[in-house]
Amino acid sequence: MKTSWIMPIAVALLAALGVAAIGGTITDLGPWYESLAKPDWTPPRPVFPIAWTLIFMLAAVSGVTAWSAAPKARDADTVIGLFSLNGFLNITWSLIFFHLQRPDWAFYELLLLWLSILALIVYCGRLSKLSAALLLPYLVWVTIAGALNWEVVRLNAPFG
Template identity: 35%
Template sequence: MKNIPFWAKVIFGILACNAVGLAASSVTLPAITTWYADLNKPSFNPPNWLFGPVWTTLYTLMGVAAAGVWEEGFPKPPVKSALTVFGVQLFLNGLWSFLFFGLQSPLIAFIEIILLLVFIVLTFKKFREIKWWIGWLLVPYLLWVAFAAILNLFIVVLN
């Protein structure tokens, strides 16, 4: 197989991660003005318009990070392992929206987001072991999901 240029890996990574966000938005957007609007939310809940730009930025950073790991050689066991864990956390990321907004189940979504946080930390560690700086691209994502978990918990408690 011919070598794939790094720029193509970056574009693929960004598109793949943002595709997860797009799929999740299919259940999120319809619920924002209906079910979600009626929930009791904590005072520190960000405005709805903020989520789109934040997630687009985070998915882009995730895609760049994945491309940086992929560039090290997919056949290498540490790269395969890191990208597998990345794939699991990306799946869990998308699943959260379907649990929270689609099933309208904040409690199940909260349990799932804790698992997501575990896999983000594992991805961070594996990426950092391959290239120290790549893992750090995931720190804003980790912090945002930790914040989202707190929001999720408050929504469970308040409702």
């Protein structure tokens, strides 16, 4: 591995770990969450940290891949900006759902998160097909999370 790759990989991994750590800190699976009615098809609790770890690792590799394939500094800056926006939306969903205890609002925020993943796939795909492909599990997982979020709203509304 070239030494020029070490810094971008380290930064991407630290950013992914930061988003995961903040989201994990906000996520409270205590009495309020346990009291919510959830659909029968809710994945078992251990699946979530495994899935998110894999997704964040793939996203970090995707980001570095797209960033390194960018032909101009402006394109590389756009990659960083899109990933930053996505990280912000990811954390915000956890904040709204768990801290504010508003799954109804969180569902609409999740739509923005989903669109940000789609934007990443489209933009990064122009720079690297591999980068876009690495983000597909993220889109699938957030689609499942969206359906689960919607069912939690449907089964437990109203909130607030």
